Amino acid sequence: MKTLFKNLASLSLLIVALLFASCQSEFEELPTVEDQTTITATSSTAELIIQTSANDGSYDNIVDGSSCIAIQFPYTVEVNGLEITIDSVEDLKVIEKIFDQLDDDEDILDIIFPITITLSDFTEVVIANVNQLKEIAEDCVEGGDDDDIECIDFVFPLTFYTFDINKQKTGSVVVENDRQLRRFFHDLGDDDVVSLEFPVKLELYDGSKITVNTHAELANAIRSAKDSCDEDDDNDYNDDDFNKERLDNYLMECPFIVREVKRNNESQTDQYFEYVMNFKENGEVKVYDRQGNILTGTWNTTAGENRVKLTLSFDTLVDFTLEWLVYELEEGKIKLYAGDGDRIIMKKYCDVIANIPDRLRTILKECNWEIAKVFVNGTSVERLLGYDFKFKANNVVTLSKDGIVSEGTWMIQTNDQGVVVMAITMGSEQDLNFEWPLVDLADERLKFGIPGTGYELILERDCETSGTECSEGYIAQLIQNCKWKITDEEGNFFQDLKIDFSNMNIHVHNPNDTVVDEGNWAINGNVLKFNDLSMTLANYIGEWTVIECGDGFFKLKRGEEIIVLTKMC
Template sequence: MKKLMSYLMYAGLFLVALNFTSCQEEFEELPGEDSQEAISASSSTANLIEQTSSKDGSYDNIVDGASCFAINFPYVVNVNGLEVNIDAVEDLKLIKSIFAEVEVDDDILEIIFPVTITLSDYTEIQVNSRAELQELAQECREGGDDDDIECIDFVYPLVVYSFDLNLQQTGNITVNSDMELRRYFKELDDDDLLSFDFPITLELYDDTKISVSNNAELANAIESAKDACDEDDDNDYHDDDFTQERLEAYLVSCPWLVNEVFRASVDNTDQYFDYVMNFTEDGKVVMKDRIGNSLTGTWSTRVNDYRVLLKLEFEALADFNLEWFVYDLENGKIKLYAGEGERIIMHKACDIVDNEPDTLREILKECSWVIKKVKLNGDDVDRLLGYEFNFHAEGVVTLSNESNISEGEWAITTNAQGRLVMAITMGDEPGVSFEWLLSDLRDKRLKFNIEDSQYELILERVCDDNSDDDDVAEIRNIMMGGEWLVAKYTEGDNDETQNYAAFTFAFQAQLSVSVTTGETGPSYPGLWRIIRDSEGELKCYLNFGLATAMQVLMDDWKIVSATTDRIELKMVNENSVEILVFEKK
């Protein structure tokens, strides 16, 4: 440790400066080859140090909408009807995932009060209501202009020395974190004098480390770095702080499916839904419609005010011609916006393949295909949920629920517009006997629809019944390991658990599930299936045919969690979120 000099010989000169200078200098630098100049606790240098060591409250803006404080873990929030435990920073991603599952702008998040918050100076306050929280939030300065400095950090531990007015050292303290340093400064009086044991190290936002040898260098380093990065202090929690380079690499990595288009607050989604955009490294972008027609345009990116912008230009696609801010870039999704009522949402679709008859024929024959959805004349045919197609050579196709197998014929043709058509003829199952017009061709999912989805068929590929997927096998074994009861079933705010309290579920081999309601009550046989779908999510299919009492539970449920005695399933619909929980009997 470097020993500090007493500087007694300079005390008189220093005191004269304190008493007669109307505006104190930014740095109270003293001469000397090995000088460790002291600063006052009210100096601009000390203020920069305090701002650098302040607590950053922007990481949980998705919850509290304020960067000048953060809510202490653990706490509970209600997100679109789902109760979520927030025990760590990672749990905040769950909120974002729930928001992303339904493409609406009126997501609802409610904090379960009381909660404790930590202010920028690490003071803790209990907050008992939303009104109290909003009042505190109004004190924040949003838009990247709050007090804390996040683009540079101290590397700990640090040793801080204190001095009297004669510049004699009066003590020292070792600090090991921002919180300790900030609290130390909070206890100082304005005229207290202090300095550090130099040199000290700081780390910039890009992981670069720098060393400073005195307070003047320290102040210059902080001042130079404080505006060098995007602190993400606004309440747009979707932007993810990605770089221009990451966006460009992401765009060219795979095709992109258009899922939502709003221009001038007009919903044009139906016009462009499932159009495919292919970005190339030479700045060209090819847009293909559902028929297979294509248009070529250009794309470019730039950075403005720490935000990445994507510019699209087409001759005949005015709804896309704009310079868009990119505000989401994760989980296979890109969201673009250009102001109120102007947005585009696209999903990554790496498995989209060539739109050729032979390609589709070969894909169909490679694996089994599970029915995710069938719609005829606008009505869902739920009784076929989870049934399995197998497309064989010589135009033979089978449809099975393990206990029953139907056989028919299949063929791939093209219509007058050159679009692919899958024709199925199966005499004893009219629900699938149709000429299905292909709208989305991927190697893991196929989608067919006609007349604006009045007739729709969606298939998920299942190879070897997912036998090589450890998660699928484990969940199957858990569910076949005993009988299960419905511990919870809610639809939005409605708790309907009692309607299923008497049901006992037994998941058996060969996709068979049996539901009983006591020794003398009715029983309901059905089909169950665990697969990992084309989006990588684990799904539990439940199908009880035409049994009216079980219709509500028939769906392809997302598996939220699975243990030996508890399984939680979730279904997000346009108007509500359903939760189904099984517990071991």
């Protein structure tokens, strides 16, 4: 980097010279010149040492736009009208989050001056206004002065030996950090001769350490590591340090759910919301719409200057068929951008089940679902509005409102026409007995029906009332299917036991599968009664009220005592 503000640099030189002079007042016995290889202050090895010890200013490019300089903490900025004090690197992420809140707005950042900046040679300069800052930043960018090496670092302290022009030893200097190392070489003359005390340890960007024993080994280690990591020196804070390889791996790691689509200055989000995109290693991408249809296309990525592009191609999905600029890649989200404001925002969803029947089954069992609309033969069935479905294991479904509970069966299947349907049979509610074709699948709202026939059913997620009452039939059927473990509310084992409730009997097995207790049980409504236990579980004889239940657990209460049965199959 060019030496700027030489008046300040000269002052620093004087201070460092005095410091080194005090350090060299007493010398330990030095190795002979024959034992120690030397380098000059202008050698290629010295230049590599200088570049490795340079101050890295790339971390705050979002503020100053230059990797050659760094603004000293604390300082204050105004971002889109909001004043923020920057005390650490973490605070810089707040600025990016504000910038990312809206994709179509113009982001404005103003620095509150004066500020103090640190140059790559650790010179400190007070900046009074934005024009002065721009001048220094542009000088760095245009002049190519950002020559620091960030992928490898020295492990301090280091000891240097100094020699005179006759190769006679003159002293030693110990440096404790990059600043001291950079200033040490700054103060050397072009013909000065120095030597490092070996072995020297260095740390690579991935945390691994290496040891070198000569100047030649040192130079080779720095050259090998120089381009081994992304130094983020392109002054584009919003690229989030990704390349083609990282993008490819990121896309194939999990499916993505579409959250926002804009094409030709018009929002298409309603049409494509919660479509699932699944990127395959063979270049194929499968898109699952909300009706269970599968649209197949191709994808590939290309790397350009500071940018990675994703090309999507479909025969039918024309709004996605485009070469997209990947302008944001953050944990759990990816943003694609093209000209005229076109964009797609997708959220990573590793738990999503792309297969629509399985996905629908999963969503239905997560919470209660309230009937928001139901038409049968073109007539609205008003009395069913506000009722809650609870879709349970073993194809059991309950319908409840104001303490009134009815029970039936449910099944997700594909009919002869290849359409995903939800088949419901409710003995007491004949209007719901139907194979309801899926029309729209979303996390919060499900739509079923046959267009033009007057049959329509809309369900809305109702997690607040998911802890619904468990019916006698549901409890009796589920508890006999598997073995169960017994714990307290925190999950602590009573003992490492498995309980078999099949055929209305109780058989308690230890880890060796030996029966250690026997009894029987009965049920009345949501009350379970355990009888005739005389050994390991004798203290659990009596009536237990089922206060919560799910596909794999029961929570039971007797007085103030609570136990949990968890399915083990």
